Amino acid sequence: MIRSIWSYRGFISGSVKREFQSRYRNSLLGAAWTVLNPLAMIVVYTVIFSQVMQAKLPGVSNGFAYSIYLCAGVLTWGLFAEITGRAQNVFIEHANLIKKISFPRICLPVIVVLNAGVNFAIIFSLFIGFLILSGSFPGMTIIAVLPVLLIQVAFAVGLGMIVGVLNVFFRDVxxxxxxxxxxxxWFTPIVYPLAILPEWAQHYISFNPMVPLIVAYQDVLVHAKWPQWSSLMTPLLVSVALCAIGMRLFRKRVGEIVDEL
Structure with a gap:
């Protein structure tokens, strides 16, 4: 699989470049929309919830605390949502390409991930710039974002592969x-802190595999502290399992996908 991806690296990089350019073609603001869409969401939530939630963030006195808290969740959730959302339709959207050209079909999910990664890199770089200018940069703990990000991407890829293959055969998926x-x-503590929920609600939400990931981002970016690595074991194991299931399902059904499209 890795050899196939490497052999078609030119096709993958060209597809990523074309898709990025076509997304903002004939747009006056171009790639700025990558920033404006999540920024609009953050501004709305900040205006609506800031006065209520600011006091709910324990141990934080920074005036930008709630905005940073929102960014930590909204931006990283956006990456997850984009990968899974695009992956669910990746085979359907590229039906003509799949039928006309012979290439490893696994390249399509890779293109989805790289496109989402480019968009995320742009907006997260601007967010880092904001942290530096506002005096809120977490220091060396920022490197903890990388392993958390890898787990989240693996989780999104595995889930996206499963949903993408099933969606070819069952469009209701x-x-x-x-x-x-x-x-x-809304069942992930992105807009609200987990601590404000009653204990019974925290218990049920703890089964959400995205919770430890989002909390880890918030620990690093809001509180400037290392995440609780032990809490990431569950999403790591779930991610590995989903990737294994997704690849097995893909390999088993890849021939049927062409006939079904």
């Missing part, structure tokens, strides 16, 4: 997943 993502967002 994609529709259901869109709705699920909306509920999933």
């Amino acid at each position: 994609g529709q259901f997943f869109v709705v699920l993502l909306q509920f999933w967002f």
Whole structure:
């Protein structure tokens, strides 16, 4: 698989470049929309919730605390949502390409991940710049974002592969997943701190594999402290399992995907 991806690296990089350019073609603001969309969400949530939530963030006196808290969750959730959301339709959207050109089909999910990664790199770099200018940069602990990010991407890729393959055969899967993502967002402590929930709610939300990941980002970016690595074992194991299941499902059904499209 890795050899196939490497052999078609030119095709992958060209596809990523073309998709990035076509997304903002004939747009006056171009790639700025990558920043404006999540920024608008952050501004709305900040205006609505800042006065209530600012006092709910324990041990934080920074005036930008809630905005940073939101960014830590919204931006990283956006990466997860983009990978899974694009992966669920990746085979359907590229049906003509799959039927006309012979290439390793695994390249398509790789293109999805790289496109999402480029968009995330742009906006997260600007966020880092904001942290530096506002005096809120967490220092060396910022490197802890990388392993958390790798786990999250693996989780998104595994889940996206499963949903993407199933969506070819059962189109309701994609529709259901869109709705699920909306509920999933609100059942993850992105807008609100986990500590404000009653204990029974915290217990049930703890089963959400995205919670330890988002909390880890918040620990690093808001509180400037290392995440609790032990809490990341569950999402790591879930990510590995989903990737294994996704690859097995893909390899088993890749021939049927062409016929079904």
